[in-house]
Amino acid sequence: MLFGGHCSGGVKRALDKAAEIGADAVQLFAQSPRAWRFPAHDPADLAAFREGSRESGVPAFVHAIYLVNVASPEDVVYDKSVATLLDTVRAACAIGAEGVVFHVGSHLGAGFETGLARAVPGIRRVLDACDECEDDTWLLMENSAGAGGTIGRSLEELGTLFERLDGHPRLGVCLDSCHLWVSGYDVTDPDELDRAVARTDELIGLDRLRVLHVNDTPSELGSNRDRHANVGEGVLGDGMGVFLSHPAFQELPAILEVPGKDDHGPDADEVRKLRELHDRWTTRSGKRRARKKAKR
Secondary structure, three states: OEEEEEOOOHHHHHHHHHHHHOOOEEEEOOOOOOOOOOOOOOHHHHHHHHHHHHHHOOOEEEEOOOOOOOOOOOHHHHHHHHHHHHHHHHHHHHOOOOEEEEOOEEOOOOOHHHHHHHHHHHHHHHHHHHHOOOOOOEEEEEOOOOOOOEEOOOHHHHHHHHHHOOOOOOEEEEEEHHHHHHOOOOOOOHHHHHHHHHHHHHHOOHHHEEEEEOOEOOOOOOOOOOOOEOOOOOOOHHHHHHHHOOHHHOOOEEEEOOOOOOOOOOOHHHHHHHHHHHHHHHHHHHHHHHHHHHHO
16 A cells, blocks of 8 residues: 655645655645636646656646536536646646546536436546546546535435546545545444455455545545544544555545644644554454455
């Protein structure tokens, strides 16, 4: 497993930040997360990131900004969302990123099928841009949290999107521990997590699971409140090791999106705690699974 974090600094500084915190993988924004305007990146900066990622062996993922809503019934928001996703994919391709992680968004009360009718053609356009990439850059649907018309809170909703998009070869998923928890999936319960993993495999395929977001949370199970907490400081606590140690996840990058001790994002201490949690629970999980197998 690769241990990483969402790092500030964009294409100019995120790799340096990842090195500072001891990360094996990095996630970044390619633009300001608070504005639609996409910057005109200097080609030299994009090339430098690509070379730095290749030389260091640190894979990169670009997270689309949270303003994106490709399910929106509002034309202005929808058009900006698709355009921004296209720009994000092109930037991700230029830096040799493994994938672009995004939230589908919300149908804003228009209904799930109406939201799908908006989202599917927009996502198809973005997948066409992935096909044009020199590298194998994927588009990754992240499971969502939140109330209202948010799309992607359940594995079934992600599976429906995957099916409607004909299982495009560059379409994958990112699973977030916090989002699963607040959507009602108890990721601290080994049996329930096994069922969720099996359901993911059935609906989408575990080969399409390309990255994890590993976040604790102060929010209760099924609360639909998307709040992140530092490793071991939320209600998941040590139990997040169940998620982290699942056998299906062991070859994946695990990305922290936590506040850190000073609200500046993941730091070296958070990466250290993540590694230690993984080490403890990988041993514990292996023993539990061996006992369970022996009883059969």
